[in-house]
Amino acid sequence: xxxxxxxxxxxxxxxxxxxxxxxxxxxxxxxxxxxxxxxxxxxxxxxxxxxxxxxxxxxxxxxxxxxxxxxxxxxxxxxxxxxxxxxxxxxxxxxxxxxxxxxxxxx
Amino acid sequence: xxxxxxxxxxxxxxxxxxxxxxxxxxxxxxxxxxxxxxxxxxxxxxxxxxxxxxxxxxxxxxxxxxxxxxxxxxxxxxxxxxxxxxxxxxxxxxxxxxxxxxxxxxxxxxxxxxxxxxxxxxx
Numbered sequence: 157x158x159x160x161x162x163x164x165x166x167x168x169x170x171x172x173x174x175x176x177x178x179x180x181x182x183x184x185x186x187x188x189x190x191x192x193x194x195x196x197x198x199x200x201x202x203x204x205x206x207x208x209x210x211x212x213x214x215x216x217x218x219x220x221x222x223x224x225x226x227x228x229x230x231x232x233x234x235x236x237x238x239x240x241x242x243x244x245x246x247x248x249x250x251x252x253x254x255x256x257x258x259x260x261x262x263x
Numbered sequence: 264x265x266x267x268x269x270x271x272x273x274x275x276x277x278x279x280x281x282x283x284x285x286x287x288x289x290x291x292x293x294x295x296x297x298x299x300x301x302x303x304x305x306x307x308x309x310x311x312x313x314x315x316x317x318x319x320x321x322x323x324x325x326x327x328x329x330x331x332x333x334x335x336x337x338x339x340x341x342x343x344x345x346x347x348x349x350x351x352x353x354x355x356x357x358x359x360x361x362x363x364x365x366x367x368x369x370x371x372x373x374x375x376x377x378x379x380x381x382x383x384x385x386x
Binding site for chain 2: 245
């Protein structure tokens with residue numbers, strides 16, 4: 157199985173700040189990475205697919221980067237509604253594995 | 264607007280079979296280029312991909328669960344289902360049914376999720 161790791165596991169930040177979350181795959185997965193946002197008690201929501209493409213309806217303050225084994229999710233200016241847990245997922249090979257998540261909290 | 268809704272028992276006894284059904288509205292599970300997956304999330308934990316059924320009916324399963332999992336579909340009811348046999352407490356989780364779309368070539372992403380169904384394994 158391809159292992160996905162994320163850092164940090166949690167972070168505290170203020171509204172308006174720029175935040176970057178990183179995700180690393182245990183092998184080269186090209187751009188087969190998606191990013192999801194999950195709020196407590198809710199299903200995840202797709203933010204970024206194919207490493208860099210913004211899902212329709214997602215605010216432009218979210219952006220993705222990377223290829224190969226190292227990927228990033230950046231929130232350019234943190235908004236109150238962005239406080240949530242973020243997961244990366246690889247769809248390069250079965251089983252499609254998720255990272256452990258990064259919890260973004262209010263400072 | 265596509266909607267997915269999980270249904271099934273919320274409590275299953277150890278060693279028995281967990282059965283869930285996903286009813287899809289606003290779109291057909293027979294539509295080209297879509298996969299219909301099951302994902303689960305144990306309390307306080309990350310997400311785990313269980314398996315999928317393609318619009319054509321072909322299936323794929325996570326190797327770690329393959330011996331216990333069956334995913335099937337009923338196109339006349341626009342539903343797909345999950346069966347997980349010989350459950351233990353480790354199978355306690357919120358189970359999500361989802362649609363996974365083809366972005367391009369073999370690149371896929373989950374664009375629609377059900378609300379999730381908590382299944383507890385306990386005697």
